[in-house]
Amino acid sequence: MKWVSYLQQFNIIIKYxxxxxxKLADMLSRPPGHSALLVAMQLQPVVLSEYVTSYDGDLKxxxxxxxxxxxxxxxxxxxxxxMFKGKQLCIPNNGDRLQWxxxxxxxxxxxxxxxxxxxxNLQRYVYWPRMHVNVSHFIRGCVLCNTSKPSRKLGLYTPLxxxxxxxxxxxxxxxxxxxxxxxxxxxxxxxxDQFNKMVILIPCKKRIS
Numbered sequence: 001m002k003w004v005s006y007l008q009q010f011n012i013i014i015k016y017x018x019x020x021x022x023k024l025a026d027m028l029s030r031p032p033g034h035s036a037l038l039v040a041m042q043l044q045p046v047v048l049s050e051y052v053t054s055y056d057g058d059l060k061x062x063x064x065x066x067x068x069x070x071x072x073x074x075x076x077x078x079x080x081x082x083m084f085k086g087k088q089l090c091i092p093n094n095g096d097r098l099q100w101x102x103x104x105x106x107x108x109x110x111x112x113x114x115x116x117x118x119x120x121n122l123q124r125y126v127y128w129p130r131m132h133v134n135v136s137h138f139i140r141g142c143v144l145c146n147t148s149k150p151s152r153k154l155g156l157y158t159p160l161x162x163x164x165x166x167x168x169x170x171x172x173x174x175x176x177x178x179x180x181x182x183x184x185x186x187x188x189x190x191x192x193d194q195f196n197k198m199v200i201l202i203p204c205k206k207r208i209s
Contacts, residue, residue, distance in 0.1 A: 052081035054092035060129045061092060088127035100126055101138045115139055160194065169194040176206060 055065040061083060068078040076083050083090035091097050104121045105112060119135050163169040175188040185203035192199050
């Protein structure tokens with residue numbers, strides 16, 4: 001609370017300023033968008049040139065790369081030597097795929113989400129075959145998530161004690177979904193004696209269950 005003590009030396013008058021006239025502060029209060037993923041990657045010309053030279057050696061992209069080189073129609077397109085599937089930049093096998101996944105999963109604009117959301121964030125910008133497999137493998141190996149997620153260990157099975165006489169131990173439950181009687185009952189309160197299995201059925205209504 002040091003800032004509180006510091007501010008007390010000033011005679012401060014707090015005034016409300018509408019967001020339309022205070023756009024800078026309004027912008028800073030917004031969470032970072034998915035476009036921050038591209039900024040985080042900081043794709044330099046050297047990196048992009050490596051992508052261009054790697055398509056021909058990638059078994060998954062080579063066939064389509066050759067078609068594009070010979071101007072044959074296919075599901076991909078080429079711009080400045082880079083392959084695109086729609087608006088998605090194609091990342092070759094040695095094109096920092098792991099770094100793309102890491103930024104989409106661990107950066108401030110991501111937040112360690114699950115496989116589906118991380119994959120959705122990635123697919124806004126990039127594409128490569130079997131992305132789901134790579135993303136799933138990366139997330140399963142996340143040390144931070146594995147150490148911070150709650151334990152789901154089940155308790156030990158504890159058998160019921162065997163009663164020595166009638167009505168020493170009973171079990172109870174409601175049985176519902178029954179046709180409504182003329183007196184308005186549509187549920188049964190079931191009581192079972194665990195010693196001799198005697199059953200008592202008590203008619204009741206759903207609202208008390």
